[in-house]
Amino acid sequence: MIPLSWYLILSAALFSIGLFGVLSRRNAVAILLGIELMLNAVNINLVSFWRYGDVSMMAGQVFAIIVFAVAASEVAVGLALVISVYRSRNTVIADEIDLMKW
Amino acid sequence: MTPDLIAFFVLALIAIAAALGMLLGRNVVYSALFLVLNFGTVAVFYILLDAPFIALTQVSVYAGAIMVLFLFVIMLLGTETLPVSKALPWQRPLAFVLALILAGEAGYLLFFRKVTSGTIPQPVQTFGSPQAVGQALFNQYLLPFEVTSVLLLIAMVGAIVLTIKEKGGQGK
DSSP states (O other): OOOHHHHHHHHHHHHHHHHHHHHHOOBHHHHHHHHHHHHHHHHHHHHHHHHHSOTTOTHHHHHHHHHHHHHHHHHHHHHHHHHHHHHHHSOOBGGGOOTTOO | OOHHHHHHHHHHHHHHHHHHHHHHOSSHHHHHHHHHHHHHHHHHHHHHTTOHHHHHHIIIIIIIIIHHHHHHHHHHHTOSOOOOOOOOTTHHHHHHHHHHHHHHHHHHHHHSSOOOOOOOOOOOGGGGSHHHHHHIIIIITHHHHHHHHHHHHHHHHHHHHHHOOOTTSOOO
């Protein structure tokens, strides 16, 4: 049986890669892709803790499903924001969307 | 080495490589496709963890719906590649140093902690089934489920409001 910590390390690695993508990419759509990867890494954690804990407690899987729904709504609103910004400013580069920058 | 371990290592390599490809790809379409590959391997991880319902939801919702939405928006806006810009010069080495420190801390905590590993419960066939998940979702976790439905409704309304064109306005 695979130790729990290996799943946690894999999940941490995926989360860190996603976080780096969020912080380093300039394309707003690519930033949303990084957020998706981070949510996915969280889901691996939830399901593996469910599997290695008390299997009759379904909280891990239920949480994972709720994270799916949150990810779907986040993508819908995020992409709508990107389209809206592209219409008004004709760019998707995060550095150039600086209307509210002080 | 048991087949479990071999499968885990191969899948973990594929998942990390796909995530790195997502990170380093210049073209956003390739990034999205690498992310689809990553989601597919993660779905196989869920099957290894005896959660088949989550695995299939992952494939249909993440790799199917969400990534298709991404690809549509990328191609709709026509912004697959962006001109490269010079980043701050000290940013990249600093990021590598901080990432190494973070990875070291995480590895130390996870590997060298004194852990009393209890017995791992045997895989129970019924607990990963859609029936068990649905019963937990509609009995014990009914309120979070309803909150999720309200959240989806808000997201739908928000997406429509953000992208709708105002009639009679400047057509921004």
